[in-house]
Amino acid sequence: MKCESIMVDSRARTILLVEDEETDVELIRRIFEDNSVDWELFNASSLNGALKWLDENESPSLIIADYFLPDGSGLDLLKEVTGREKKGITPLIIMTGHGSEQLAARSLKSGAIDYVVKSVRELRNLPWTVKRALLEWEHATRLKRAEEETKNYMKELERANRDLAEFAHTVSHDLKAPLRAIQAFTTLILEDYGDTLDERVREYIEKVGDAGERMNTLIKDILTLSRVGRESIEVEPVNVNELLEEVKADLTALIEERGGEVVAADALPTFSTQRVWMKELFLNLVGNGLKFNRSGKPTVEVSCEERERGKGNGKEYLFKINDNGIGIEEKYQSRIFNLSERLHPQEYEGTGFGLSICKKIVDKLDGNIRVESTPGEGSTFFFTIPE
Ligand SMILES: Nc1ncnc2c1ncn2[C@@H]1O[C@H](COP(=O)(O)OP(=O)(O)OP(=O)(O)O)[C@@H](O)[C@H]1O
Ligand SMILES: [Mg+2]
Incomplete structure (x- = not known):
């Protein structure tokens, strides 16, 4: 049986035909030959014969199995074939003498790639049915493989991210001790020898102290960042109005220094969420609104609305943090979220x-x-949290 017309790929050349009726085998063989199809056709006349053939040979490109076999059914064979994954799953087409929708559905549900009735018309089309079914099967297999690969990459990525967060956590934690020593000794030098020190030296040591302070903040930030990456989410009911009172208290120095004001909408929600992270969010966003601000009265307003998430995904809270600060040019608006x-x-x-x-x-x-902002007028940060 030679000719190029129905090649699916260079490897796909063998068919195991599991059929006990010799006339049907002959008919199918002839149909493939008449259509000049480049398939090698092997025949097994029973379920066990087919299994033996599969044990002794390379997996065929395709199995066409009669539903009624002397020692079982085509679907039994399908089950066996699917169970032998180490050889790679071989696509299988079920064939019956009498068409039945129920059997067709059962075959496809069991994993057969197609179902044909042994009528002369359907058998004549068999080479094309085979080609189409194999192409579809290959396509589906490739898709499945790609999906699996993506899933594996995601897992790998998650693991790498976790490792990285773990690493950042360890390193920053370990940096704290020597830094504490630097800070302690600079303080001691200034306290004990401050008066005797040359003005220049004093200034340098103060600079060391300031740099140490900045490094401390940096380490604290890296620790927070790695903590968000590593820790699981533990939720508890959080009353956002109360949380904002705490945030304001923590920002007292900045508010007083700037003569600023933080205005919270009356009825901010109470909902189940990660309390520490929510506070971190507000501390940062409200703090930024006051900090990046040249107005005579820096004002930050916090409000919230509840809305549909879309596509039946339930509801979410949309928080808005609006300020009258210096604003952010459009080209920087996505970049500011980078480290x-x-x-x-x-x-x-x-x-x-x-x-x-x-x-x-x-x-x-x-x-x-995300943020919306007009330079010189102010910014509004929006964030959503699913309910
Ligand atoms: N409300 C705001 N108005 C104008 N610019 C802002 C505002 N919030 C952030 N930015 C700009 O985005 C940058 C990044 O903000 P981010 O909060 O990450 O850092 P930061 O406030 O400079 O430092 P940190 O928050 O770590 O103390 C800021 O340095 C500032 O330039
Ligand atoms: Mg900030």
């Missing part, structure tokens, strides 16, 4: 970790975060 991205490093203090921590928290809580 260490600071637009005015000379003018304002910070490590540039705040918004990346916010983004990580919101991601972890299955929400999203």
Whole structure:
């Protein structure tokens, strides 16, 4: 049986035909020959014969099995074939003398790639049925493989991320001890020898102290960031109005220094969420609104609305944090969520970790975060948290 017309791929050349009726075997053989199809056809006349053949030979490209076999059914064979995964699953077409929709459905449900009736018309089409079914099967297999690969990559990525967070956590934790020593000794030098020190030396040592303080903040930020990556989410009911009172208390120094104000909408929700992370989010966003602000009265307003998530995904809370600060040019609006991205490093203090921590928290809580802003007028940060 030679000719190129029905090649599926270079490997796909053998068919095991499991059929006990010799006339049917002959008919099928002839149909393949008449259509000049480049398949090698092997025949087994029983279920056990087929299994023996499969044991002794390379897996065929395809099995066509009669439903009624002397020692079982085509579906039994299908089950056996699917069970032998180490040889790779071989596609199988079920064939019967009398068509039945029920049997067709059962065959497909059991994993057969097609179902044909042994009528002259259907058998004449068999070479094309085989080609089509094999192409579809290959396509589905490739898709499945790709899906599996993607799943594996995702798992790998998650693991790598966890390792990285673990590493960041360990390193930053270990950095704390020597840093504490540097800070302690600079303080001691200033306290004990401050008066005797040359003005220049004093200034240098103070600079060491300031740098140590900045490093401390940085380490704290890295620890927070790695914690969000590593820890599982433990939720508890959180009253956002109360949480904002705590945030305001923590920001007292900044609020007073700037003569600023934080206005919270009356009825912010109470819902189940990760309390510490929610506080971290507000601390950062409200803090930024007050910090990046040149108005005579820096004002940050916090509000929230409940809305549909879309596509039957339940509800979510949309929080808005609006300020009358310096604003952010459009081209920087997505970049500011990157690690260490600071637009005015000379003018304002910070490590540039705040918004990346916010983004990580919101991601972890299955929400999203973005900003709208007009330079010179102010910014509004929006983030969503599913209910
Ligand atoms: N409300 C805002 N108005 C104007 N610019 C902002 C605002 N929030 C953030 N930015 C800009 O985005 C940058 C990143 O913000 P982010 O909170 O990550 O860092 P930071 O505040 O500089 O440092 P950190 O939060 O770690 O103390 C800021 O440095 C600032 O340039
Ligand atoms: Mg910040």
